Amino acid sequence: MSRRRGGASGRNGRAGDGARSAVQMHREWLELVDAEGPFLSVPVMTELYPQGMPALDRGPKEALHRAKPVFDAAWDAWDQAQDKGPALQKYRRARDTWVRIILTEVIGWGPHYAAAADRPVFAETYRVRSDGIHTVTVAPTGALIRDTGDATTVGALVLVVDPAASLRELCDDGWAAGPIDRMGAMLRATGSTCSIGLVTDGRWWALVSAPRGGATASGVVDAQTWVEEPATRNAFIALLGVKRLLRGAEKDRLPQLFADSVLAAEEVTEALGTQVRRAVELVVSAISQSITDTVRHGRPDPLPDDTHRVYEAVVTVMMRVVFLLFAEERGLLPTQELYRIGYGLAGVLDGLETRARDEGEESMDGTYFVWHRLLATSNAVYHGAIWGTCACPPTAAPCSTPSVSAFWAPPIPMAR
Incomplete structure (x- = not known):
């Protein structure tokens, strides 16, 4: 060993x-x-x-x-x-x-x-x-x-x-x-x-x-x-x-060293799987609490009757985040400043942590800009998009397919 x-x-x-x-x-x-x-x-x-x-x-x-x-x-x-x-x-x-x-x-x-x-x-x-x-x-x-x-x-x-x-x-x-x-x-x-x-x-x-x-x-x-x-x-x-x-x-x-590198890669894969599973559990739990509050205030339940679709959608979102972060890290997505500021996800966590520290975590309950950024980035990666001299070619990656979890949000029209 x-x-x-x-x-x-x-x-x-x-x-x-x-x-x-x-x-x-x-x-x-x-x-x-x-x-x-x-x-x-x-x-x-x-x-x-x-x-x-x-x-x-x-x-x-x-x-x-x-x-x-x-x-x-x-x-x-x-x-x-x-x-x-x-x-x-x-x-x-x-x-x-x-x-x-x-x-x-x-x-x-x-x-x-x-x-x-x-x-x-x-x-x-x-x-x-x-x-x-x-x-x-x-x-x-x-x-x-x-x-x-x-x-x-x-x-x-x-x-x-x-x-x-x-x-x-x-x-x-x-x-x-x-x-x-x-x-x-x-x-x-x-x-x-x-x-x-x-x-x-x-x-x-x-x-x-x-x-x-x-x-x-x-x-x-x-x-x-x-x-x-x-x-x-x-x-x-x-x-x-x-x-x-x-x-x-x-x-x-x-x-x-080569043998240890194989082990290190296996450990990273195993740890990533555990982290994604925990993240899915947290998101599903948060959704359940949010829906309970929504129904209690007399508003209709926006989720489908098939609860398996909810779980499937959350898993898709988590894998979408992993896919996009990996692609950015490897330079597979645009590296221009325009993309980084408007669509990049690599610095989002740092921004959220800074905001939570400066404004308090309660102020973040009513904001959804990260979610909409994720939707926009996923659409851009799937369909392809051009912003001036910044281009993102279409990849049709399965985890970024908008129709996989259409009930989350309506499709976003893409500007070409």
């Missing part, structure tokens, strides 16, 4: 300003990673690095700055070449030099990096083949390896490929699997003892986790941004260091 990691707290168990700032720092660099699958999570990273990712040391930084202009020139020459054949050969030589410098000097693998050509038994262990009439064979380019007596420990596999628009796209050799998927297959080869891989074409670098019996996770970063965006670069280099792959405590090595 893996050790469960805490939330936004350091290893001393105390959450303070430093831990909160670390949460933001980790969230920022993770947002710049093109991730798929159960990738590394903010809580796990925050506990391991409560002060944020360590900066790159002077030596590795100088090696990076020396090598990068040469590689960038090679990439540009290949990208602009009309005849890709000769240009590709030149690019491969520059790419291989660049990749070796990054692995051995910048990341710091040094003598622990071994080319597959020098380890034929190792290469054969991780060699994989495609199915079909025309078999395609792929083997690692190299690996991070530590030899101790008769034992050999593989920390990570390396696969170097030709330039690609995306490391997830299919290759043109007849195997319906991209470079990242091929790395996943090698990590799950019959004799594999490694679950971490690194795939690169020189520009794009992908960190891959493919544990046996678990889901594949991958995160891609662009080496062309390593000078302008040092946080992502520093994180990438720190996580691929020898300490995280070979030497550190098992609980702090990269395979365990």
Whole structure:
């Protein structure tokens, strides 16, 4: 059983300003990673690095700055070449030099990096083949390896490929699997003892986790941004260091960090389900009390006779709130100030708490602006809307369908 990691707290168990700032720092660099699958999570990273990712040391930084202009020139020459054949050969030589410098000097693998050509038994262990009439064979380019007596420990596999628009796209050799998927297959080869891989074409670098019996996770970063965006670069280099792959405590090595991130995601999902269930109970209870007061004062009951529809509508509203908050957090909805002020929900709770503190909670009993904002935002997300230069494309998300709970309020006409 893996050790469960805490939330936004350091290893001393105390959450303070430093831990909160670390949460933001980790969230920022993770947002710049093109991730798929159960990738590394903010809580796990925050506990391991409560002060944020360590900066790159002077030596590795100088090696990076020396090598990068040469590689960038090679990439540009290949990208602009009309005849890709000769240009590709030149690019491969520059790419291989660049990749070796990054692995051995910048990341710091040094003598622990071994080319597959020098380890034929190792290469054969991780060699994989495609199915079909025309078999395609792929083997690692190299690996991070530590030899101790008769034992050999593989920390990570390396696969170097030709330039690609995306490391997830299919290759043109007849195997319906991209470079990242091929790395996943090698990590799950019959004799594999490694679950971490690194795939690169020189520009794009992908960190891959493919544990046996678990889901594949991958995160891609662009080496062309390593000078302008040092946080992502520093994180990438720190996580691929020898300490995280070979030497550190098992609980702090990269395979365990991925496993803990899966657990953290499961815990968040479980906690969210509990919170939504409690919120539904509170809303249903409040509605029941409100209807009782309404009937007692001689006004008609506005709710349908089928009480299940009421419960269904409350659940829909709660899930709608979760959906909209998640979409805003992930930048999936408009980010312009006009949307944030008129439709955004992320800052609504802070506003309500401020009003309750300044005016008292009793003053909020007769206001409904948050409810109408939720209705308006749901309609905008479902139907789509345009406000000047601010556009919200239609999504037709089921939880924002106006007709699901039409008795709550009449449909809102949408301006286009």
